[in-house]
Amino acid sequence: MKPVTRIASKTVVLATRDVDTDQIMPARFLTTTSREGLGDKVFFDLRFDGAGAPRKDFVLNRPEAAGCSVLVAGRNFGCGSSREHAPWGLLDYGFEAVISSELADIFRNNALKNGLVAIVVDEETHDWLLDNPGADVVIDVENTTLTLPDERTVEFELDGFARYCLVEGTDQLGFLQRQLDAIERFEEIRPWKP
Amino acid sequence: MSTPRTLFEKVWADHVVVAETDDTPAVIYIDLHIIHEVTTPQAFSLLREQGLPVRRPDLVLATLDHSTPTTPVSSFKDLLVAGEGAARQVRQMEQNCREFGIELLGFGSGRRGIVHVIGPELGATQPGKTIVCGDSHTSTHGAFGALAFGIGTTEVGHVLATQCLLQRKPKTLAVNVDGSLPAGVTAKDVILAVIGRIGVDGGTGHVIEYRGGAIRALDMEARMTICNMSIEGGARAGMIAPDDVTFEYLEGRERAPRGADWDMALARWRSLFSDDAATFDRSVDIDAASLVPMVTFGTNPGMVVGIDEPVPAGSDPSFRKALDYMQVETGKPMSANAVDVVFVGSCTNGRISDIEEAARILEGRKVAPGVRMLVVPGSEQVKAEAEARGLDRIVVAAGAEWREAGCSMCLGMNGDIAQPGQLCVSTSNRNFEGRQGIGARTVLASPATAAASAIAGRVADPREYV
Numbered sequence A: 001m002k003p004v005t006r007i008a009s010k011t012v013v014l015a016t017r018d019v020d021t022d023q024i025m026p027a028r029f030l031t032t033t034s035r036e037g038l039g040d041k042v043f044f045d046l047r048f049d050g051a052g053a054p055r056k057d058f059v060l061n062r063p064e065a066a067g068c069s070v071l072v073a074g075r076n077f078g079c080g081s082s083r084e085h086a087p088w089g090l091l092d093y094g095f096e097a098v099i100s101s102e103l104a105d106i107f108r109n110n111a112l113k114n115g116l117v118a119i120v121v122d123e124e125t126h127d128w129l130l131d132n133p134g135a136d137v138v139i140d141v142e143n144t145t146l147t148l149p150d151e152r153t154v155e156f157e158l159d160g161f162a163r164y165c166l167v168e169g170t171d172q173l174g175f176l177q178r179q180l181d182a183i184e185r186f187e188e189i190r191p192w193k194p
Numbered sequence B: 001m002s003t004p005r006t007l008f009e010k011v012w013a014d015h016v017v018v019a020e021t022d023d024t025p026a027v028i029y030i031d032l033h034i035i036h037e038v039t040t041p042q043a044f045s046l047l048r049e050q051g052l053p054v055r056r057p058d059l060v061l062a063t064l065d066h067s068t069p070t071t072p073v074s075s076f077k078d079l080l081v082a083g084e085g086a087a088r089q090v091r092q093m094e095q096n097c098r099e100f101g102i103e104l105l106g107f108g109s110g111r112r113g114i115v116h117v118i119g120p121e122l123g124a125t126q127p128g129k130t131i132v133c134g135d136s137h138t139s140t141h142g143a144f145g146a147l148a149f150g151i152g153t154t155e156v157g158h159v160l161a162t163q164c165l166l167q168r169k170p171k172t173l174a175v176n177v178d179g180s181l182p183a184g185v186t187a188k189d190v191i192l193a194v195i196g197r198i199g200v201d202g203g204t205g206h207v208i209e210y211r212g213g214a215i216r217a218l219d220m221e222a223r224m225t226i227c228n229m230s231i232e233g234g235a236r237a238g239m240i241a242p243d244d245v246t247f248e249y250l251e252g253r254e255r256a257p258r259g260a261d262w263d264m265a266l267a268r269w270r271s272l273f274s275d276d277a278a279t280f281d282r283s284v285d286i287d288a289a290s291l292v293p294m295v296t297f298g299t300n301p302g303m304v305v306g307i308d309e310p311v312p313a314g315s316d317p318s319f320r321k322a323l324d325y326m327q328v329e330t331g332k333p334m335s336a337n338a339v340d341v342v343f344v345g346s347c348t349n350g351r352i353s354d355i356e357e358a359a360r361i362l363e364g365r366k367v368a369p370g371v372r373m374l375v376v377p378g379s380e381q382v383k384a385e386a387e388a389r390g391l392d393r394i395v396v397a398a399g400a401e402w403r404e405a406g407c408s409m410c411l412g413m414n415g416d417i418a419q420p421g422q423l424c425v426s427t428s429n430r431n432f433e434g435r436q437g438i439g440a441r442t443v444l445a446s447p448a449t450a451a452a453s454a455i456a457g458r459v460a461d462p463r464e465y466v
């Protein structure tokens, strides 16, 4: 995983609340056996109509969304299915961060494990971000701060370990493997075996 | 005296390999890892890239469910019914299991089925275990007093390689359902009402424990229906303390302990309950006697009303968007809506008692003209048992389709989909936009409500059909 320390970008806003992972990555694209190429499929049924033509009114299809790598999402983004294809698709599409006032647990876990900076800000900041699409923001992962265009800086919520892994570009499997002695000991001494 | 603990806290503490600190999450041992074809290929690729073996293949339960056709399969050609990608994925899973030494309960095993149906049915799901699967409805297994939750594919790789997971300890939410359920009101109605009450994000960061007289009175399959939809309330896991109903269900099952092992397990299981003085971070009380059959009207499972109540009004843009998508009107009950498709199945309601519940209503009646009804057993064993009891004949005589086991129209990955604009009354768990096919409109309900709706040709109250 590449280290992620700082993201500076204009925001793109998808204000709908409770956007589920079926919206982010429809099930029919889950037959892949690879992580690659899912960017084309992300938000597919919101981006394209039944005939495959782009829906002009969908935010990602507007010219100003091009190149934006920070997605500001409505509350409870990523709810529903545990499919990791959702963050894989968002990353492959070009997003580096998702900001909301609340993120679904499994989605947030999956995102962070893949280097997609999924962060939660307070309601007031979230409301401001929803109302100001295209805002230039800076996410400082190391210091867990978000800087808004007027230089206002707010703290965001990010688990310390997840932050460490993002900043170092460390994948968590390596950390777990270093616990193998403890795992073996646990297996030996536990009073019952599964 | 030791500190009073909740059921969750007891199971959690029993699995801490390395305690959590401010800087690092806990290392939690996993007793049972269930895998299926859709969320594992990339995890096996990772093992291959890093030259790692599966550390405890004996603790992995593997099956095929999500992208399998619900028409009979005896060759690769039969798999293609579900599409080429789906067929390839099934083949890949078979190969991965062979290569890594994992027993696969695949086609022809007689034990294949939806991950959350076969774990309990085989007796592999047991009280006090930690259970994970790359699937959010893993919460189902919590009905046995297990700590069971869904994980992503990266975490599937972690568990395959180390049998452990890195986890922060979640908070606890008690959902107390007291009193007794009125006739015609089922577990599905209870859980839909709970989600309506707490909201689709009400359980975020929490593990739910379902408690109270109405929960205790449910059989195991109904308890599974309840725990299954914990994720629809945002919770990672839902649990119910095991009791004699649980033990009776498990005794004698293929993978349940036997003889002296059974006695030892039973003694341990009997200690798995929340101590009287234990505290929960939050709690919610629901009066069972006030509940009615519930149906969803919107595009998430929290948008739910009683079958005879009017669809509420809302001004939030997300709410209005949902009503537009569903083409339902504020102020009218859901029974005003005509039905095109009815689906009975899934890990929520695809067990033998669910099929029985639907069959009781279908018996001697006919599915309304123009309505397509699919009944898809949750596993090969459920299918065999239903057929032994003659339920398949009732289903077919009513004009519905009786299919092979799998996830089917719950997520429409295998080609079983509803068409754009069609309204589908479904016993599954998600009414998200497009979940059952592009443009398909899903109304979640119990098997009884689904069967009644199939007969009426519109969303219908099952209490009128008993």
Ligand code: SF4
Pocket (backbone or CB within 6 Å): B065, B066, B114, B115, B116, B135, B137, B346, B347, B348, B406, B407, B410, B411, B428, B429
């Ligand atoms: S039946 Fe539906 S919810 Fe259950 S595991 Fe299958 S796809 Fe997931």
